[in-house]
Every structure is written in structure tokens, then in C-alpha cells.
Amino acid sequence: MKRIEDIKVMLTGKKAAPKSRPPERDLPDPADLPLDMPLKDVFMRRRSSLDFSDATICDEDLVRILWAADGINGKGKNDNHRTTPTTLNWKEIDTYVVKANGVWLWVPERHVLSFVHEKDCRKDFCLLQPMVSQAPVHLVYVYDQAKTQGLMTDLAMQIVQFIKKKSITTLSEEVMAHAPLLDAGARVMAVYMACAALNLNCLARLTFDSQKVHDTLGLTATQKPLCVQTLGHKPKGLLDLAF
Secondary structure, eight states, rough: OOOHHHHHHHHHSSOOOOOOOOOOOEEEOGGSSOOOOOOHHHHOOOOOOOOOOOOOOEEEEEEEHHHHHHHHHGGGGTTOBHHHHHHSOOOEEEEEETEEEEEEEEEEEEEEEEEEEEOGGGHHHHHHHHGGGGEEEEEEEEGGGGOSHHHHHHHHHHHHHHHHOOOHHHHHHHHHHHHHHHHHHHHHHHHHHHHHHHHHHEEEEESSSHHHHHHHEEEHHEEEEEEEEEEOOOOOSHHHHHH
8 A cells, every 4th residue: 555645646746845854963872882781780780769860861871771772783684673672573662852951752773862842841751759850861662553554563463364263363452452561661671771780770650641741742643652761860968859
């Protein structure tokens, strides 16, 4: 089935003007930055924490964390392999980065942050845990159902329809519902491990107003926020916790 843009070209003979790319902020190349700690030590240090300083996270640490969550780890023919898996290779989870200087979208192929808007809306992502609102970074994992449509998904659904067993149909529906949660969970754990290696505090949260987050990020009808992960330095003392 041809895309709408292709049909318009056939009817009008004119190609649509290419969409301009939003401004982007380059981050350091994660391939040049070490993230070295014995795996056992990482697991021993992994924690959830409610305590965050408002000190900024440097670009070098931020790109290490984003690469761990969803980075390119292949070369040559496998140059689009990712650091975390997704069901049927959908890559259906987008990672938004919420900071004091605005909202950004992580683009793993170019290790850049794509500009969304410039407002400091970190408080919009903190519902029942206001103490985390001063943290410098919130990562928001957003499921995009549109990205699950493709050849592999169509083939899997055709096989299910061919079998014509109610139990298989029910199972396939459950898989479609649970898969984005599993894929987002893989990113959550990868970020926990990266933060442990970098000596940063981290907290994965489901306590947010889904509609407010949807509006703040400017999401489409096919997108749904699944989880927020808050990152920051450990507070130095009581004054850091008070302000």
C-alpha cells in the first residue's frame, strides 16, 4: 500500500517539499567516552533514590546514559543494531530528554538532541514526588504505535489469522500489549546500570499525569508515555535537599 505522499505525487505530479529538520544539539560521540566498571560492581551499586541535587549533568555523562538506553552498537552491515532490544525490532520507544533548557528528543543514529521546545517544564513530570522536580534531567520513554506497523508485524498477524485458534489470537493480543512495556523496561535497567557506573542517582517513576505529559511533549495520537526516569547528582548536604 502506497503512502499518502506517494498518492499525492501520482495525482498532482508534484513532489511535496521536504520537511525542515528541527534544530539539533550535538553531543559528544559516545564511542570516544569510556563507561568502564565491572558488571558485578554495577549491580552492587544500582539503587533507586529520591534525593537529587539540581547540579547539571555534563554532556559527556548524558550521552553515555542515552547511548546505554538506546545507542548504536553495531558496525558495517549491523550499523543500526541497538544497545537495548525491542520486539520484532520495532524500535517503537522514543526517549525524550526534559531539562531546564527545554525538551529534546534523542536521535541515536546521530547522537544528537532534536529540539522540541525551550520551556523548563520539569515540574509537569512530577506528580506525587515533588522532591524530584529539581533534578536536572528526566528521561521520558514514549511508545509510538505507528512504529509497530511493518513487514514483520504483518507477517506475524497473518500467521495468527491462518492458525485460527482463539488461544493464539488472545496470546498475540497480549504480546502486542505487553511488548512496549518490556522494551521500555530494558531501557530503564540500562540507564540504572549506566548511572551506577557514573555515580549518579536515578529513579524510574510511573507517577505522572499522562495527559499533561502528552500535551507538554506535543505527542501525536499514536504516542503514549510509559515511564519517566529521573537522573541527577547526589545532594551534597541538607541544603541541597531543602532547595
